[in-house]
Amino acid sequence: MSQPLLSVRGLRKRFGGLIATDNVDLDVVEGEIHALIGPNGAGKTTLLTQLFGELSHDEGEIRLEGVPIDALATPQRVRRGLARTFQINQLLPDFSMLDNVALAVQARQGHSFRFFGDARRDKGLRQRAREHLTTAGLAHRAEVKVADLSHGEQKQLEFAIALACEPRVLLLDEPMAGLGHAESEQMVAMLSGLKGRVTMLLVEHDMDAVFALADRISVLVYGRIIATGTAQEIRDSADVRTAYLGEGDA
Numbered sequence: 001m002s003q004p005l006l007s008v009r010g011l012r013k014r015f016g017g018l019i020a021t022d023n024v025d026l027d028v029v030e031g032e033i034h035a036l037i038g039p040n041g042a043g044k045t046t047l048l049t050q051l052f053g054e055l056s057h058d059e060g061e062i063r064l065e066g067v068p069i070d071a072l073a074t075p076q077r078v079r080r081g082l083a084r085t086f087q088i089n090q091l092l093p094d095f096s097m098l099d100n101v102a103l104a105v106q107a108r109q110g111h112s113f114r115f116f117g118d119a120r121r122d123k124g125l126r127q128r129a130r131e132h133l134t135t136a137g138l139a140h141r142a143e144v145k146v147a148d149l150s151h152g153e154q155k156q157l158e159f160a161i162a163l164a165c166e167p168r169v170l171l172l173d174e175p176m177a178g179l180g181h182a183e184s185e186q187m188v189a190m191l192s193g194l195k196g197r198v199t200m201l202l203v204e205h206d207m208d209a210v211f212a213l214a215d216r217i218s219v220l221v222y223g224r225i226i227a228t229g230t231a232q233e234i235r236d237s238a239d240v241r242t243a244y245l246g247e248g249d250a
């Protein structure tokens with residue numbers, strides 16, 4: 001296995017008497033889609049939140065490209081190459097897709113969101129934003145206002161905004177949540193098209209999507225990683241079947 005881009009060792013987080021992440025070891029290697037699955041309350045979102053620096057951990061170490069990032073605040077982690085999409089919508093509804101992505105490109109370049117006008121005029125910014133929309137398969141909808149987009153398109157736009165951060169590792173928090181069947185298929189196709197180009201850690205409950213996309217899967221149960229392997233290895237694991245997938249479902 002090549003050197004991990006993102007490496008986690010012994011990560012632990014307690015909420016009072018509850019251990020939300022318990023001695024977690026995890027490696028995400030360059031180019032892979034690494035899925036993190038587990039039952040409700042297993043600690044998946046807590047782990048992503050710790051990786052992104054919005055929640056401090058009690059013990060353990062997180063390294064990005066070999067460098068410890070534990071002491072860094074979220075904006076510094078973003079500058080080092082971490083990005084995250086959220087379950088919660090954070091888009092500007094009265095602006096077009098292109099405006100929203102151009103603002104993200106502008107922020108990536110270190111400019112303040114105050115210079116709103118620049119993001120709507122600057123040709124370089126808009127060209128870069130268009131490229132990210134093309135990557136996300138949304139170029140044909142670039143001028144459409146966010147308020148007029150479908151829920152699925154908004155989720156894809158959130159992804160394009162995360163791409164504007166030009167991440168080394170992209171943390172995806174339930175991209176399929178709330179999507180209908182056709183929209184999920186579109187999202188899977190979009191993520192599939194980026195396989196090998198963007199390294200992703202994917203938290204997802206939709207097992208069809210996980211098994212279609214993931215190069216490797218880690219299974220989190222009660223805050224502990226109980227197995228890591230290929231889709232086939234995870235399907236074949238008796239421990240995983242017992243703890244999560246349910247006998248007979250795998």
Ligand SMILES: Nc1ncnc2c1ncn2[C@@H]1O[C@H](COP(=O)(O)OP(=O)(O)OP(=O)(O)O)[C@@H](O)[C@H]1O
Binds near residue numbers: 039041043044045047
């Ligand atoms: N800020 C907090 N304070 C106290 N307990 C918390 C806090 N955040 C999460 N928890 C608890 O930590 C555990 C892990 O929650 P988390 O949301 O990380 O699980 P999850 O695997 O993402 O679940 P889901 O799949 O339902 O989103 C849960 O028992 C949850 O109630």
